[in-house]
Amino acid sequence: MPVSTRLRRPRPAPDAPEASASPGTTGPGEPPADEPSGRLARWRRDRPRAARNLRLTVHVLAAVLVVGALLLPNAGGALRPNRFTRIPAEAVIGAVLLLVLPRRPRTVVAALCGTGIGLLTVLNLLDMGFTEYLGRGFNLVLDWELFDDAHAYVADTTGGTAAAAAAAGLVLAVLLLVVATALATVRLGHLLHRHRDRAGQGALVTATAWIACTALGVQIAGVPVAADRGADTVREQARRVVDTLRDEAAFAKEARSDTFGATPPGQLVPGLRGKDVVLAFIESYGRTAVEDPVASPDVTRTLDARTEALAKAGYRARSGWLTSSTYGGSSWLGHSTALSGLWIDNQQRYRTVTTAGDHLTLTEAFRRTGAWDTVGVMPGVQKAWPEAEWYGLDKVYNAFELGYRGPKFSWSTMPDQYALEAFERLEHGRERDRPLMAEIILTSSHQPWAPLPELVDWEDLGDGSVFHAVHDAGKQPGDIVTDTTASREEYGRSVAYSVESLTRWLERYGTDDTVLVFLGDHQPIARVSSSDASRDVPVSVVAKDPEVLEKISGWNWTEGLTPAKDAPVWRMDAFRDRFLTAYGSTPHPTTG
Structure with a gap:
């Protein structure tokens, strides 16, 4: 009887290498x-x-x-x-x-x-x-x-x-x-x-x-x-x-050294005793605002007109350039660099110096004398701000403490004109036992530059409700954010508005003893200033007292509110020491 047999395909060993399968397949009966x-x-x-x-x-x-x-x-x-x-x-x-x-x-x-x-x-x-x-x-x-x-x-x-x-x-x-x-x-x-x-x-x-x-x-x-x-x-x-990790330790040591860290109070800024000193930062006020062919026409017209108007009111100005530690944003890095004399170009440095250091700021130098009240007007601050103590500010007015009831203008919580009027009402215009040192942050020139506020009659400012009509008639961010030319134009308009608001406040409310120092914190974003733009920002000192400007004559700054193209350029961290020295402060260094 014949025996039938069935040939069976050998079963591969469990550990057979995958390479045994022919190229282009993954094994018998298995899809790719x-x-x-x-x-x-x-x-x-x-x-x-x-x-x-x-x-x-x-x-x-x-x-x-x-x-x-x-x-x-x-x-x-x-x-x-x-x-x-x-x-x-x-x-x-x-x-x-x-x-x-x-x-x-x-x-x-x-x-x-x-x-x-x-x-x-x-x-x-x-x-x-x-x-x-x-x-x-x-x-x-x-x-x-x-x-x-x-x-x-x-x-x-x-x-x-x-x-x-x-x-x-x-x-x-x-x-x-x-x-x-x-x-x-x-x-x-x-x-x-x-x-x-x-x-x-x-x-x-x-x-x-x-x-x-x-x-x-x-x-x-x-x-x-x-x-x-x-x-x-x-x-x-x-x-x-x-x-970054190396810099953290090195900067902490650097921050402990201070040219004026041990200067006795009586030897700090004696050349400004009796003066109300107002130090104002204008958001994104950079060299681009003065020199860019699209952005600058409104700004330069305003600077020239306001130089002339202030001169008629008895004020003179000198202007130069500072190279900011930041660019396009992070304004607080520029503020802290200018006021501390330290190069603060990242968040770690900012945290180090504001939370764990006692490095002397320019505003703290005034407070330390006991001869000035120090205040901050911060319309951009909308939460707790513990840095006030490091800055040496006795009182800080944030966005909710200035009495504003009008609309926000994009990021800016209120128009600069209103913030300055509130400063006048709450501090500068009050009867005082001693002069005032104020730090003011102006925010109307913050991107995206739409809608923009406009100057109104100072008598009509009230609680800011007057700006509702201005806001509603303005452009919206979507109108300009995708248009580089429009952004440059509106940026120039915003800076012109901030400069005019500040200088009109000075013309209206300033006295023979008012000294105004104002500067930009950084250049605008690269889409407006260009990718190869410098980090330079304008800085100006304005006063009626000729001795105030005489003390900085050695700086060789340009007369007026518009710094010349070839005016001196300093790093922003050099400003504190030069300012303190010019107005009679005596160095007494501390070391880390």
């Missing part, structure tokens, strides 16, 4: 790694050409996303086609690594690499944004808390609902970007493995080309063909972190 089963699989079987085209399109998009992310520069001005015609070293190394790994480790490694690429892309985009607004890259150690400020700015400008939606959209976009780069890298890893022979040859050729281009310095349109942008991003971010 990137091909799902179910309804989509049936669609692919029924429409093979469409499925093949779709698969090819997804592969191409995945490659474009990963390679584009690896080549993405970290500056908006560098976003040009030639930046994406390069060979990224990280892609070559990643391809070789994924080719030699088995399936599971390959998937894990590809997902981790893709996540890393997505995070590096986010860092590059943050660098672009920070450079556009603050003139510097993103700092992993210091800048996270600035997102709260950005959210508050958007809420103040466009409303809480829009700010919440923008924040949610931004978080979602970041998550989608990271997930997309991770999935794209996994897909490319499986694709490479299914075509290992050709992929290996391609990786070898590409690596050879990268080495050759590096050795020969081959360029396309002035940009090297061989690239390692991902590694550049990692190195740059690591350098910033290390520099």
Whole structure:
């Protein structure tokens, strides 16, 4: 009786290497790694050409996303086609690594690499944004808390609902970007493995080309063909972190040294005894406001007209330039630098000096004498502000303590004219036992420069309700934020308004013993001032008493409110010591 037999295919050992499968497959009866089963699989079987085209399109998009992310520069001005015609070293190394790994480790490694690429892309985009607004890259150690400020700015400008939606959209976009780069890298890893022979040859050729281009310095349109942008991003971010950590300790020691730290009260600013000294910062009042052909016409007209009007009222002015420690924003860094004599260009330095230091500020120098009352008028402060004690201010009026009942003008809580009138009513115009030293922050020239306030009759200011009509007739932020020329024009108008409000206050309420010092805190954002703009801001001293200006004659500043182009330029941290010295203060240093 014949015996029938059935040939059986040998079952592979559990630990058989994946490489035993023929190229282009993932094992008997197993669908390709990137091909799902179910309804989509049936669609692919029924429409093979469409499925093949779709698969090819997804592969191409995945490659474009990963390679584009690896080549993405970290500056908006560098976003040009030639930046994406390069060979990224990280892609070559990643391809070789994924080719030699088995399936599971390959998937894990590809997902981790893709996540890393997505995070590096986010860092590059943050660098672009920070450079556009603050003139510097993103700092992993210091800048996270600035997102709260950005959210508050958007809420103040466009409303809480829009700010919440923008924040949610931004978080979602970041998550989608990271997930997309991770999935794209996994897909490319499986694709490479299914075509290992050709992929290996391609990786070898590409690596050879990268080495050759590096050795020969081959360029396309002035940009090297061989690239390692991902590694550049990692190195740059690591350098910033290390520099920040080193700077923290060095700056803490520097802040303990002070040229006037031990000066006796009787030897501080004797040259200004009996004077009311008003020190005003004008938001975003930079060199651009005076020299930019689009922004400056309104400003220069106002400066010239107000110089003439003040001269008729008996005032004279001298003006120069200071180089700010910040750019485009973070105004408090400029304020603290000018008043402390320390270069405070990041949030860590600001925290160090305001919370743990006793470095003498210019306002504290006046208070320490016992000869002045010191006050701050801060319409931009809308929460607790413990820095007041470090600044040496006996009394601070925040946005809610000036009696304003009118509308907000974008970010600015009230028009500068109203803030100055409130200062007159609450402090400057009162009968006093001793003179006044006041720090005033004027905010009407804060971006986005729409809507803008206009001067009204001082007698009509009241509680500010008069500004409702002005606000309603003004432009809205959306009218100008996407238009660079319009932004420059409105920026110039806003600065002109702030300067006119301040100088008209002086003309109206100043006395023979009033000394006004006003300056910008920083330049406006790069979209208005340009990416290569300086960090210079104007500074002016105005007084009736000729001796006040005579004491600074050695500064060689320009006569009037408009500093000449070639007027002296000092770093902003030099102002405190020069001011104290000019008005008779005697140095008594303390050391760290």
